Amino acid sequence: QVQLVESGGGLVQAGGSLTLSCAASGRTFSRYTMGWFRQAPGKERAFVAGISWRGGSTHYADSVKGRFTISRDNAKNTVYLQLNSLKPEDTAVYYCAARDSELIGTWGSRYDYWGQGTQVTVSS
Numbered sequence: 001q002v003q004l005v006e007s008g009g010g011l012v013q014a015g016g017s018l019t020l021s022c023a024a025s026g027r028t029f030s031r032y033t034m035g036w037f038r039q040a041p042g043k044e045r046a047f048v049a050g051i052s053w054r055g056g057s058t059h060y061a062d063s064v065k066g067r068f069t070i071s072r073d074n075a076k077n078t079v080y081l082q083l084n085s086l087k088p089e090d091t092a093v094y095y096c097a098a099r100d101s102e103l104i105g106t107w108g109s110r111y112d113y114w115g116q117g118t119q120v121t122v123s124s
Contacts, residue, residue, distance in 0.1 A: 001027065002026040003025045005022065006117060008020040008118060009094060012086055014123065015085060017086065020120070022036075023078050031100065034070075035051075035096070036050070036095070037094070039092055039117075048061050048081070051104070055074070067083070083120065093120075094118050094119075097114045098113040
């Protein structure tokens, strides 16, 4: 079992920045590929970014490429998502997820563990 707890969400103006954190506990964090997903009101959950278990590979949704950065610190059992140049359409609940695989997946169904989410609201 892996427990995931997100933090760092909040209200920010368009163009601003936030850093989300996801702290993991339980089984060995470094063996898991990590992903961030988001769900806006009335929309399906969508992939945002993923990072392989050693951090050597990353993948981003086209909508956030160049604005968001995913990183991880295996010594701290934490994965981060840096959100820059935020837009109102980035407003959503952001979830981190863990996958027992070396491959980054963009389908939520491929992930084994989920956090409870953190709200990001971007005002125009």
